[in-house]
Amino acid sequence: MPAGTRDLEFEFTTRDFSRVRDMIYQRAGIALGEQKQEMVYGRLSRRLRTLGFTRFSAYLDLLESQPGNDEWVSFTNALTTNLTSFFREAHHFPMLAEFLLTRQTPVNIWCAGSSSGEETWSIVMTACEAFDSLNPPITVLASDIDTQVLKTAEQGIYPVERVQKLAPDRLRRFFLKGSGSQEGFVRIRPVLQRMVRFHAINLLSESWPDFGVFDVIFCRNVMIYFDKNTQSKILTHFTRVMKPQALLFAGHSENFLNITSDFSLVGKTVYRLNGNRSSNAFAESGRL
Ligand SMILES: C[S@@+](CC[C@H](N)C(=O)[O-])C[C@H]1O[C@@H](n2cnc3c(N)ncnc32)[C@H](O)[C@@H]1O
Known part of the structure; x- marks a missing residue:
């Protein structure tokens, strides 16, 4: 300065x-x-x-x-820095589609650091296409520490410029076009909003609200703002809420292989939880 x-x-x-x-x-x-x-x-x-x-x-x-x-x-x-877009790092979505079809349903997905929702809705659209249904057997948790962007995510209303690069059939199938006071905006179809819960979650917190265990976690372009020590803590915390063999999608410049041995790289910045790491597979049993 x-x-x-x-x-x-x-x-x-x-x-x-x-x-x-x-x-x-x-x-x-x-x-x-x-x-x-x-x-x-x-x-x-x-x-x-x-x-x-x-x-x-x-x-x-x-x-x-x-x-x-x-x-x-x-x-x-x-x-916070909230830069995001629909189908950002597009190579992840075909892999997600394929993976969804291999899992027991409902498939639970967490979009952690969802920003204003473009990533969350891209996940939902991918699931609709994979299952060929506007009511695919998935649940999605969308969270962010930033309560302002989370509100936008929940509303699902975007200026048309934000969706200009989407294929016309996706636009027609998944969005409503605004008119009158909403001219120049599109809105995600309400039927898609039903499968997503929105919650403010600070990934740094020692305890996260209990939303069960996940088959997939998207945490892309979030860890890049953290130092290695914080990344390591959050990755360990992720392992406790992931099902066996669950996938973690990371951002293009995020590499966790030198921080943790709990995951294996199975695609471009896509990690699979190794073995049967989910601690939820075990519960307190009193005396054995
Ligand atoms: C650059 S955006 C990435 C958005 C989206 N994941 C993507 O890749 O397009 C990073 C997001 O991480 C969120 N974030 C930063 N620190 C966080 C924390 N401690 N807990 C949860 N979210 C956080 C920010 O609010 C922001 O919305």
Whole structure:
């Protein structure tokens, strides 16, 4: 930037930046690089303006003194990166389709770090095509730490530009076209919304809500924001909620082979849980 040398609306020092980095790391596991100072200023100034602060230090003091304050949600939402698109990293979807047909139904899928929902709806569309039905035997959990994007995911309403690259038959089959006040928007068909539950989940949390065990986890382009230690903890946590031989789909630049031996690489950034690792296969039995 560098801090303090520009005529900024809000006072933002190197120390403030360093505090923000610590706080978002503790809260969400997000390891913000040193070069992100300008981004942080841009994203958080809106919060300061809304709350009437003139200095970052005062805003950060408020957060630190009140760990339960709702402002933590807005702080976190402001610092996540939500880039996504329909059928992003398209090579994963034919593999998903094939895999779905090999599993006992219903097939349980978790889209962890779903952002605004394009990935979740791509999974649902893939399942509809695989089972040739608008009511395929799947359940989907879509989660994100960012409550704002999760709302968009749940609504399933997108500007038409977001779906421009989708094949016309997919558009017709899976979306409704807006008119009047909704002109220029499309909406995912309500029949598809029935198979998805949306829930805010922080992957960093020690305990996740119990949604059962999954055949498939999509966690793409999320781990890239975490350091190796956090990635390792989350991967171990994933193994506890995966069925035997379940698949984990990762993002194009995410490689877990040097972090864990619980998974084998079975496709381009697709990992299969090794052996019978699901701890859910065992329950407390008292005395044996
Ligand atoms: C770049 S987007 C990826 C979206 C989608 N998975 C894709 O590949 O297109 C990363 C998402 O991870 C979410 N995220 C970041 N930290 C998280 C955490 N600790 N727990 C859950 N989600 C997190 C962000 O809010 C963001 O929506």
